[in-house]
Amino acid sequence: MRRPGSIVILTGAGISAESGVDTFRDKGGIWSRVKLEDVATPEVFSRDSAMVHAFYNARRAGLAAIEPNAAHHALAKLERVHDGAVTLVTQNIDDLHERAGSRNIVHMHGELTKAFCATCGAHLLADGDLSADLVCSACGHAGGMRPDVVWFGEIPYHMDDIYKRLLAADLFVSIGTSGAVYPAAGFVAEARAAGIRTLELNLEPSDGTPLFDEARHGKASVLVPAFVTEIRAGI
Numbered sequence: 663m664r665r666p667g668s669i670v671i672l673t674g675a676g677i678s679a680e681s682g683v684d685t686f687r688d689k690g691g692i693w694s695r696v697k698l699e700d701v702a703t704p705e706v707f708s709r710d711s712a713m714v715h716a717f718y719n720a721r722r723a724g725l726a727a728i729e730p731n732a733a734h735h736a737l738a739k740l741e742r743v744h745d746g747a748v749t750l751v752t753q754n755i756d757d758l759h760e761r762a763g764s765r766n767i768v769h770m771h772g773e774l775t776k777a778f779c780a781t782c783g784a785h786l787l788a789d790g791d792l793s794a795d796l797v798c799s800a801c802g803h804a805g806g807m808r809p810d811v812v813w814f815g816e817i818p819y820h821m822d823d824i825y826k827r828l829l830a831a832d833l834f835v836s837i838g839t840s841g842a843v844y845p846a847a848g849f850v851a852e853a854r855a856a857g858i859r860t861l862e863l864n865l866e867p868s869d870g871t872p873l874f875d876e877a878r879h880g881k882a883s884v885l886v887p888a889f890v891t892e893i894r895a896g897i
Contacts, residue, residue, distance in 0.1 A: 667832045668748075668831045669893075670833070671837060672834070673754060675754060677731075678754055678756055680881060680882060700713075712794055714809070718792065718809040728756070730762035731882070732886070732887050733883050735887075737759065738759070741765065741766060743894060750766060751827075751849075755769070755811050757773065768827075769820075770821070771818055773810055773811075774788075774811065778808055780808060781806035784800035784801065831858055832858065833858065833861065834858050836864070838865070841868030847870055850873045860873070861889070863878050863882065863886060865881065866879055
């Protein structure tokens with residue numbers, strides 16, 4: 663693939679699935695076992711914050727046993743060696759990109775390893791379990807802490823910044839996403855309209871596959887390192 667200048671890469675649950683992180687929409691994924699309205703809306707958090715905290719505390723604790731895979735490491739390597747800007751926009755709330763070594767990451771759906779204070783708006787590291795009576799270290803108030811995760815019905819983070827970076831890119835790559843969740847599902851159409859090259863790397867065709875200039879299907883741990891090798895070689 664001809665070496666681009668600026669690259670924007672969107673990653674979804676599929677890139678972390680090979681590491682053992684549960685996906686949300688695939689058969690056997692989280693939403694096939696847990697109703698989203700039970701754990702991932704502001705309304706249910708208001709009704710039963712203890713239950714919601716327990717769900718996310720268990721997921722946060724589970725991250726300790728999960729490691730980045732070859733796809734995460736390949737993207738970190740691309741960021742280190744590429745001459746132009748490489749931006750990772752991730753829908754994932756895990757920290758596998760960070761642990762693989764990537765630094766230029768935009769978490770549009772929040773981060774499982776952080777807490778958000780609804781009282782003062784602070785985003786803070788969450789080293790342990792969260793609870794309804796946890797005191798915010800920024801403002802000193804208790805009762806306002808929640809997982810720093812964008813729930814259904816809420817606006818994703820950093821959208822203005824994401825669109826700015828996307829429209830300045832030479833190449834947009836979508837990795838491991840279903841192409842069914844907006845606004846991320848609309849990024850390929852935005853890129854296409856701006857004349858930006860687009861590439862899909864996914865386990866199987868997504869809802870948005872017809873919109874991409876090129877689509878490759880298979881395991882992320884195989885496709886992503888091969889893509890990075892092509893970019894470095896300028897082929």
